[in-house]
Amino acid sequence: xxxxxxxxxxxxxxxxxxxxxxxxxxxxxxxxxxxxxxxxxxxxxxxxxxxxxxxxxxxxxxxxxxxxxxxxxxxxxxxxxxxxxxxxxxxxxxxxxxxxxxxxxxxxxxxxxxxxxxxxxxxxxxxxxxxxxxxxx
Numbered sequence: 001x002x003x004x005x006x007x008x009x010x011x012x013x014x015x016x017x018x019x020x021x022x023x024x025x026x027x028x029x030x031x032x033x034x035x036x037x038x039x040x041x042x043x044x045x046x047x048x049x050x051x052x053x054x055x056x057x058x059x060x061x062x063x064x065x066x067x068x069x070x071x072x073x074x075x076x077x078x079x080x081x082x083x084x085x086x087x088x089x090x091x092x093x094x095x096x097x098x099x100x101x102x103x104x105x106x107x108x109x110x111x112x113x114x115x116x117x118x119x120x121x122x123x124x125x126x127x128x129x130x131x132x133x134x135x136x137x
Contacts, residue, residue: 006083007078007083007084007085008083008084008085009084009085009086009087010043010084010085010086010087011043011044011050011053011087011088011089012041012042012043012044012086012087012088012089013041013042013044013050013053013054013057013088013089013090013091014038014039014040014041014054014075014088014089014090014091014128014132015039015040015041015054015057015058015066015069015090015091015092015093016039016072016090016091016092016093016132016133017040017058017062017064017066017092017093017094017096018092018093018094018133018136018137019094019110020094021112022112022113022137023110023111023112024110024111024132024133025039025040025062025064025100025108025109025110025111026038026039026040026108026109026110026111027039027040027061027062027103027105027106027107027108028106028107028108028109028119029105029106029122030105030106031105031106034122034123035120035122036119036120036121036122036123036125037111037116037119037120037121037122037125038121038122038125038128039125039128039132040057040058040061040062040103040108041054041057041058041061041088042057042060042061043057044089050089051069051071051091054066054069054089054091055067055069058096059098060103061102061103061105061108062100062101062102062103062108063098063099063100063101063102063103064096064097064098064099064100065096065097065098066093066095066096067093067095067096067097068093068095069091069092069093070091070092070093071089071090071091072090072091072092072131072132072134073090073131074087074088074089074090075087075088075090075124075127075128075131076088077123077124090128090131090132092132092136113129113133116129
């Protein structure tokens with residue numbers, strides 16, 4: 001006998017765009033719901049796939065058009081008191097074109113690992129960086 005989950009699931013995405021020199025793109029979010037250094041990304045719309053949503057979000061938040069995105073994993077966190085489960089699909093790519101333009105949620109810029117300590121990190125960003133970088137640098 002199966003049990004029905006009595007919770008709302010919110011689907012989101014994050015993407016790490018990286019370069020051969022070991023730098024990668026981050027967003028210094030100013031919005032109060034997820035402040036600090038994080039990867040660009042956002043919510044999946046009803047009519048989108050996870051992959052198409054990350055391409056759209058990257059364009060909106062960074063000005064870049066990403067391609068050849070690679071699935072890296074899934075990251076989830078729960079808010080049991082509110083009956084919410086967040087599921088974030090994690091992607092990375094080194095294929096992009098366009099000019100870097102910050103979105104409405106914060107400045108976007110290239111960073112190298114030693115400089116990460118210079119910024120406040122969003123929730124679990126240290127874990128997300130480790131997942132995103134695994135196997136490439």
